[in-house]
Every structure is written in C-alpha cells, then in structure tokens.
Amino acid sequence: MIARLFSLNTIVGIITAGIRLATPYLYATIGETLGQRSGLVNLGVDGIMLMGAYAAFFVTFKTGSLALGLLAAIVVGGLMGLVMAFFSVTLKAEQGITGIGVYLFGLGMSNLLFQKTLGTVETVSGFPAIHIPLLSDIPVLGPIFFRHNLLVYGAFALVPISWFILNKTTLGLKIRAVGDNPEAADSLGVSVTGVRYLTETVGGMLEGIAGASLSIALLNVFQENLTNGMGFIAVALVYFGGWRAVGALAGAILFSTVNALQLWLQVIGILIPPDFAIMMPYVLTIVVLAFTAQRVRAPAALSKPFERGEG
Amino acid sequence: MTDQISLQQRRIERVEMRGIVKRFPGVLANDHIDFEVRAGEIHALLGENGAGKTTLMNILYGLYRPDQGQIAINGQVVAIHSPANAIRLGIGMIHQHFMLVPTLSVVENVALGLPSSRGFLLDLDVVTERIRHLSQTYGLKVDPAAMVWQLAVGEQQRVEILKALYRGADLLILDEPTAVLTPQEVEELFTTLRRMAREGHALIFISHKLHEVLSISDRVTVLRDGRVVKTLPTAEATREDLARLMVGREVLLRVERPPVKLGDPVLRLEDLWADSDKGVPALRGVSLQVRSGEILGIAGVSGNGQRELAEVIAGLRPPTQGRIIIAGVDTTGWSPERLLKHGLAYIPEERMRDGVIRDFSVEENLILKNHTDRPYASGIFMNFGKIAEYADNLIANFDIRTPSRDTPLKNLSGGNIQKMVLARELSREPRVLIAAQPTRGVDISATEYIHRQLVAQRAKGTATLLISEDLDEILNLSDRIAVMYEGQIVGIVDQHEATVEQLGLMMAGAHRT
Numbered sequence: 001m002i003a004r005l006f007s008l009n010t011i012v013g014i015i016t017a018g019i020r021l022a023t024p025y026l027y028a029t030i031g032e033t034l035g036q037r038s039g040l041v042n043l044g045v046d047g048i049m050l051m052g053a054y055a056a057f058f059v060t061f062k063t064g065s066l067a068l069g070l071l072a073a074i075v076v077g078g079l080m081g082l083v084m085a086f087f088s089v090t091l092k093a094e095q096g097i098t099g100i101g102v103y104l105f106g107l108g109m110s111n112l113l114f115q116k117t118l119g120t121v122e123t124v125s126g127f128p129a130i131h132i133p134l135l136s137d138i139p140v141l142g143p144i145f146f147r148h149n150l151l152v153y154g155a156f157a158l159v160p161i162s163w164f165i166l167n168k169t170t171l172g173l174k175i176r177a178v179g180d181n182p183e184a185a186d187s188l189g190v191s192v193t194g195v196r197y198l199t200e201t202v203g204g205m206l207e208g209i210a211g212a213s214l215s216i217a218l219l220n221v222f223q224e225n226l227t228n229g230m231g232f233i234a235v236a237l238v239y240f241g242g243w244r245a246v247g248a249l250a251g252a253i254l255f256s257t258v259n260a261l262q263l264w265l266q267v268i269g270i271l272i273p274p275d276f277a278i279m280m281p282y283v284l285t286i287v288v289l290a291f292t293a294q295r296v297r298a299p300a301a302l303s304k305p306f307e308r309g310e311g
Numbered sequence: 312m313t314d315q316i317s318l319q320q321r322r323i324e325r326v327e328m329r330g331i332v333k334r335f336p337g338v339l340a341n342d343h344i345d346f347e348v349r350a351g352e353i354h355a356l357l358g359e360n361g362a363g364k365t366t367l368m369n370i371l372y373g374l375y376r377p378d379q380g381q382i383a384i385n386g387q388v389v390a391i392h393s394p395a396n397a398i399r400l401g402i403g404m405i406h407q408h409f410m411l412v413p414t415l416s417v418v419e420n421v422a423l424g425l426p427s428s429r430g431f432l433l434d435l436d437v438v439t440e441r442i443r444h445l446s447q448t449y450g451l452k453v454d455p456a457a458m459v460w461q462l463a464v465g466e467q468q469r470v471e472i473l474k475a476l477y478r479g480a481d482l483l484i485l486d487e488p489t490a491v492l493t494p495q496e497v498e499e500l501f502t503t504l505r506r507m508a509r510e511g512h513a514l515i516f517i518s519h520k521l522h523e524v525l526s527i528s529d530r531v532t533v534l535r536d537g538r539v540v541k542t543l544p545t546a547e548a549t550r551e552d553l554a555r556l557m558v559g560r561e562v563l564l565r566v567e568r569p570p571v572k573l574g575d576p577v578l579r580l581e582d583l584w585a586d587s588d589k590g591v592p593a594l595r596g597v598s599l600q601v602r603s604g605e606i607l608g609i610a611g612v613s614g615n616g617q618r619e620l621a622e623v624i625a626g627l628r629p630p631t632q633g634r635i636i637i638a639g640v641d642t643t644g645w646s647p648e649r650l651l652k653h654g655l656a657y658i659p660e661e662r663m664r665d666g667v668i669r670d671f672s673v674e675e676n677l678i679l680k681n682h683t684d685r686p687y688a689s690g691i692f693m694n695f696g697k698i699a700e701y702a703d704n705l706i707a708n709f710d711i712r713t714p715s716r717d718t719p720l721k722n723l724s725g726g727n728i729q730k731m732v733l734a735r736e737l738s739r740e741p742r743v744l745i746a747a748q749p750t751r752g753v754d755i756s757a758t759e760y761i762h763r764q765l766v767a768q769r770a771k772g773t774a775t776l777l778i779s780e781d782l783d784e785i786l787n788l789s790d791r792i793a794v795m796y797e798g799q800i801v802g803i804v805d806q807h808e809a810t811v812e813q814l815g816l817m818m819a820g821a822h823r824t
C-alpha cells in the first residue's frame with residue numbers, strides 16, 4: 001500500500017491532476033486579483049463561475065462548438081462583472097453584500113436554466129488534451145506539464161500576462177494607483193470609475209472562463225452547484241497570494257495538489273476518513289492564510305467606494 | 312519628451328474667477344469671490360482656517376463645481392469639470408494634503424495617468440530622465456526610484472511639484488506648501504517658485520505665515536468667511552495690515568509665559584535608540600528629561616530623528632535599545648493604549664494619517680480616546696448625551712469651525728482638523744504631552760490660541776516635549792531647547808540664553824562647546 005502511494009507514477013499522477021485542477025482557481029483568482037488591485041472586492045466569484053460554466057456547457061451542447069461555448073462564458077462573465085461594477089462603483093453599494101447577492105443569483109439562475117433547458121446531466125466532449133511535440137515526451141515532466149488542454153495552458157499563460165499588465169503598462173499603473181489612493185489618481189485625471197469598471201468586467205470574464213474550464217474542459221458536465229464553492233476559495237487565494245499573480249499561482253497549485261492528493265487517498269481508500277480528507281485543502285488554506293496574512297498589505301482603498309470630497 | 316508642452320497651443324496669460332459661489336451643507340464656503348492671477352506673478356491667498364481658500368482652488372482645479380460664477384482663461388470662459396480638464400488647460404495643483412500613492416515609486420507617481428511614449432507600455436526610463444532634467448532645472452532634489460512611503464514630507468512635496476511641472480503646468484496652485492517644510496526647505500522652494508515665475512508661470516501661493524507671503528508674493532488677496540476682503544500689491548502691505556484683514560481684529564503675535572515652579576522629572580529617556588522606516592538607526596542614543604511644568608523644545612531640521620523620537624515615546628515604534636520612564640514607571644515597549652491611560656498625550660506630526668479617522672464624525676474623533684471611560688460609557692454602553700455635551704464643549708472652547716459635531720471630519724478645513732486633535736489631546740489633562748509641529752498649517756489666531764493652551768497646560772504641571780521646525784515657536788514657548796541632529800541631541804540650552812544664530816549652527820551639526 002505505502003509503496004503504491006509513493007510510486008513515481010502515483011506522484012506524477014497527483015501532480016498532473018494538481019496542475020489540471022489549478023486551472024479554474026487560476027482564472028478566478030487572477031480575475032479577482034485584478035478587481036481587488038483596483039480596490040473592489042467581489043464575493044460573487046462563485047456565482048459568476050456557475051453562470052459561465054452553464055453558458056459554456058449549454059452553448060457547446062447545442063452547437064457542438066467549443067469556441068462558441070467559451071465565448072458564451074466570457075460574455076456572461078463579463079456582463080455579471082459589469083453588473084457587480086454598477087452596484088459597487090456607481091451605486092456605491094456595500095461590496096460584500098453585493099457580492100453575496102451576485103453569488104446567490106448565479107447559483108439560483110444557473111440551476112433554474114439547467115432545469116429548464118437540460119433537465120438531466122448531459123456530457124459534452126470538452127477541450128482535448130494537446131500534446132506539445134517533443135516536450136510532452138520528456139519523462140516525468142512531459143505528462144506533468146505538456147499534455148493538457150488549451151484552457152490549462154491558457155490559465156498558466158495568464159500568470160505572466162497579468163503580471164506584465166499590472167507592472168509594466170500604463171493601465172496597470174492606473175489600476176494599482178486607483179486601488180491604493182483613488183484621490184491621488186483622480187487628481188491626475190485618471191478615471192477611477194473607468195478603471196474599476198474595466199477591472200471588474202475583465203475579472204468577470206476570467207471568472208466566466210474559470211467556470212467554462214470546469215464544464216467544457218475538465219469535467220465536461222453541468223449540474224447544480226457544479227463549482228461547489230470554488231469561487232470562495234479563489235477569493236481566499238487572492239489574499240494568500242498577496243494580490244500578486246505569482247502568489248495566485250502558488251496558492252492555486254498548492255491548493256489543487258493537496259486536493260488531488262486527497263482525492264487519490266479516497267480512491268485507494270486508506271489512511272484517513274473521507275470527511276477529513278475532503279477538509280484537507282481547506283484546512284491548509286486557512287492555516288497558510290493565517291500565517292501569511294499579516295505580511296502583505298492589501299490595497300489601501302480595498303472595498304471603499306470612491307467619492308470626490310464634494311458632498 | 313516635449314510633447315506635453317507642445318500640446319498646449321497657448322500659454323496661460325491670465326486666469327480670472329468671477330463671482331464664484333460654493334455651498335456645502337451648513338456652510339457658505341465661497342461667497343461671490345472674484346480672483347485673478349497673471350503669468351509671471353506669484354499671487355498669495357490669505358485667510359484663516361476655513362476661510363474658503365482650498366475650496367476656491369479645488370474649483371479652479373476641477374475637483375469641485377461652483378454653484379455660481381465662471382472661470383476665464385486669457386479672457387475666454389472655460390468649463391473645468393475635472394482635474395483632467397484642468398491639467399489639459401495647463402493648471403497644476405499641489406494639494407494641502409498630498410496626493411501621492413505611497414506604495415508606488417516617485418517615477419510611477421509622476422507617470423501616473425500620462426500617455427507613454429511607448430503606447431500601452433510604461434516608459435519609466437524616459438520619465439526618469441525627464442524628472443532628472445526638471446530636478447536640475449528647478450533645483451528639486453529627489454531620487455526617482457525611491458518609494459514614496461519612504462520619503463520625508465519635504466521630499467514628497469518636491470515630487471508633487473515635479474508632477475505638476477512634468478505635466479507642463481503654466482499655472483501652479485500651491486496650497487500651504489510651506490506648512491510641512493523646514494526654513495531651509497522653504498528657501499529652496501522659494502528659489503524654485505521665483506524661477507518659475509520668471510519663466511512665465513503663474514503661481515497661486517497659500518500660506519498662514521505672513522512673513523512668507525510678504526517675501527514671496529507680488530499681490531495678496533485676503534479671504535474672510537468665504538468673501539474677498541481685499542486684493543492689494545504686496546509692496547503696499549505690512550504684517551499687521553494683513554493680520555488685521557484676515558482676522559478682523561488685532562492679533563497678539565507672541566504669548567506671555569509666566570514663570571512656573573518646576574516639579575519632578577516626569578519624562579525621562581535613557582540612551583534611546585530606534586530605527587527609521589528604512590531600517591537604519593534614526594535615534595542614536597537620546598537621553599533627556601522633562602520636568603513637571605516644563606516645556607522642552609526639540610529644534611532641528613526635519614528628518615533628524617524627531618518623528619521617530621515622538622513615535623517611540625508614544626509607543627508607535629519599538630526602540631531597539633534604551634529606556635523610557637514616565638512618572639517613575641518604566642514604560643518601554645508599552646502599547647499606545649496603556650501609555651494613554653498612564654497619562655501620555657500625543658499630537659502627531661502627520662495628523663491626517665495618524666491622529667484621526669477621516670470618515671468618522673467630529674464628535675466620534677473627539678471621544679476616540681476616552682470612549683470607554685466614565686461618564687461617556689458604563690460597561691459596554693455609551694452615554695451619547697454626555698458624549699455630545701463633551702464634544703460641543705470642546706468645539707466651542709477650541710473654536711473648531713464645523714457645521715455640527717456630526718460632520719465627517721474630512722469635510723473640515725485643514726486647520727480645523729488640527730484644532731480637533733489638539734482639543735482631544737489637551738482635554739485629557741495629560742501628565743506628559745508630546746506635541747509634534749502643533750501649529751503646522753494653523754492660522755494666526757488659532758496659533759495664538761494653541762500657544763496659549765500649551766502654556767496653560769504647562770501651568771497645570773504637564774511635562775511637554777515640543778517638537779517644531781519653527782524656531783520662533785520654539786523660542787517663544789520652551790523653557791529649555793534641545794537641538795537634534797542625525798539622531799542625537801547635540802546640545803541643550805536655556806531659553807533665555809538661546810539665540811537663533813546659535814541654534815541654527817547646532818541644527819547644522821555643530822556641537823555646543
């Protein structure tokens with residue numbers, strides 16, 4: 001038993017699964033990071049993921065086109081991000097409450113649509129694995145890194161891309177400034193409202209893709225509450241990652257690898273009770289969060305609506 | 312590089328504000344104000360705290376919309392709806408409370424919101440070069456790569472000026488720029504401002520210090536209660552005239568300091584060391600004592616450890632070595648709350664950051680430090696009636712100009728926020744008072760008032776550590792004067808033996824022999 005647990009194949013299997021499972025977390029965490037860097041907290045990530053997952057699945061199921069399915073998830077996610085922005089930026093509503101509202105809407109709406117349009121659990125053939133020539137033949141590393149589907153590669157590409165945008169572009173500078181001192185940004189003619197609408201909408205799109213990665217790339221099904229709280233983990237991973245793309249990557253991989261390990265332990269049915277196994281990644285997140293939380297500073301204007309001094 | 316400048320077809324020759332009216336809930340901040348500034352001129356705007364100076368300038372910079380009135384540039388009426396408009400028209404503003412993003416570097420703060428020469432990509436190297444160039448031209452020393460949160464206030468201000476110059480501002484509004492500067496820095500700033508005026512910039516200069524206004528400006532406009540009292544050429548004005556125009560009565564420019572019997576040492580520091588934010592030693596073995604009924608002035612050029620000294624005593628910064636003894640008890644390492652209960656009061660230098668909660672009301676800010684004490688609370692219940700009474704009393708006694716005690720603190724004018732902090736700290740009848748720059752940004756009648764309060768507190772036996780860069784203030788109030796230089800006390804002199812020249816030399820690092 002023990003030998004089987006630690007065989008090379010097993011370890012490769014667990015890490016590969018960890019990488020695959022990191023995909024939805026990466027999209028969602030980076031989407032949320034973008035919004036938070038500009039000062040917006042969105043607790044509705046899970047709801048947006050569910051709507052994205054449903055839209056992607058439904059369109060793919062009806063049209064047979066994965067591209068259209070993905071597009072549907074992006075559009076739906078973007079729209080929900082826009083709604084979130086309207087409430088928290090324009091109406092200056094309490095962001096935590098608005099987020100919960102968006103979550104509950106996504107949860108209920110995706111299920112309602114699922115019941116009305118599909119009724120039962122169907123499957124689609126999702127994004128196929130792409131073996132990268134040569135690289136995928138390297139032993140150990142090949143299967144771990146180079147035999148995934150498009151959305152997995154996309155998620156990992158997003159890490160350097162979002163890092164680059166945040167740190168090397170004029171837009172990224174505006175985002176960081178708006179999140180830390182909106183008054184200062186405003187006094188230089190930066191549109192705080194515009195920046196926040198943009199980050200929240202793009203964030204929503206990424207969260208939509210996060211949902212699609214579940215329903216048309218990893219699991220290839222849709223059912224009620226498919227995400228099962230993943231969106232909330234993504235929010236926690238933003239803090240875990242210290243509002244940085246690389247931190248989000250580390251968090252997503254750690255979390256999903258422990259998750260893969262836990263699944264594996266359940267499959268072979270040993271060592272620990274299943275309830276405890278399921279708890280593992282969550283407990284780990286909380287523990288690590290507790291230790292890292294104090295060291296990084298959140299954007300100073302996080303969750304504070306912006307208003308010019310004028311009464 | 313030069314495109315920001317060439318973008319403007321025409322330089323500002325003359326800006327006129329006509330009949331400007333601005334109301335806030337409960338206040339008429341600007342009441343039909345006519346104001347004009349021309350290229351090549353430094354126009355000073357004078358007025359007590361709350362007279363409406365910042366409001367008027369915020370209107371010119373597009374942050375506020377006037378309820379009535381219009382603005383004309385070179386005779387042509389313009390609409391300024393946002394800072395972006397103002398910047399495009401060639402107007403720059405250095406705000407009373409700095410508008411910098413502390414987590415970003417100097418270059419990033421300058422580049423923020425500007426188009427880049429590389430389109431979407433940041434061109435920080437280009438910006439850095441141009442900052443260097445501007446720094447040289449105008450004598451504004453600053454390290455472009457430094458993070459803003461690490462800069463001293465004087466440096467932060469230079470970043471603000473660079474931001475405006477970088478954007479090709481023709482008209483520069485400076486809202487109390489000298490309030491945070493040392494005398495030397497003020498001189499440097501004035502050199503910069505004169506150079507800008509010579510090059511055809513128009514400048515609006517706000518200050519409470521009359522000698523500064525007299526030395527730098529070409530014309531003065533005095534505001535009182537939101538109205539223009541008078542606009543006159545500086546050459547025709549005297550200090551006394553200006554004070555009278557501002558306040559509407561004669562003002563005492565120096566307080567009486569009756570002799571007091573000194574008590575036991577209440578505050579004692581023994582070989583105190585502490586690090587600055589940058590992690591280098593900022594206090595290097597400070598020892599001193601302050602007796603009951605004594606005001607010990609700490610003079611020195613800013614950045615020589617004064618801020619750290621105040622923070623260490625107030626429990627906000629851990630000392631790396633040494634002891635602090637308050638009223639016979641070793642309080643080294645105590646929490647601010649425990650120190651507070653032990654009779655320490657602290658008026659911090661950066662009041663907008665450390666001393667207040669901007670979104671809380673005036674009343675809440677006033678009660679902040681004793682909201683758990685009787686009679687304002689019993690158990691977990693607050694006694695709102697008593698709290699309101701207490702707040703109203705302080706507002707009246709300290710002449711805090713606010714529409715009501717429920718007004719959010721951030722809506723008060725800068726000087727009135729200051730008075731609020733002072734009211735709160737002094738009303739607790741402290742044993743030891745740390746006052747860091749207590750009159751910075753405060754108008755002359757409030758300064759007079761605050762000075763009287765400090766002297767009254769001294770008569771009640773409080774041991775006061777007065778940290779100030781204003782030598783007049785130090786000489787005026789202190790019983791003894793200690794000079795700080797590079798984290799050490801280079802000498803302590805008695806007030807009646809001290810001269811400005813001698814203190815100046817010590818501030819520059821010359822030990823007293």
Ligand SMILES: Nc1ncnc2c1ncn2[C@@H]1O[C@H](COP(=O)(O)OP(=O)(O)OP(=O)(O)O)[C@@H](O)[C@H]1O
Nearest residue numbers: 309335340360361362363364365366722724725726
């Ligand atoms: N955003 C605001 N909301 C409500 N009232 C305001 C607001 N801004 C300013 N006020 C009020 O308007 C009046 C003028 O304030 P202003 O800041 O223009 O004064 P000031 O002349 O700049 O004073 P100081 O020298 O203290 O900076 C004050 O009574 C102030 O309380």
Ligand SMILES: [Mg+2]
Nearest residue numbers: 365407724725
């Ligand atoms: Mg002001």
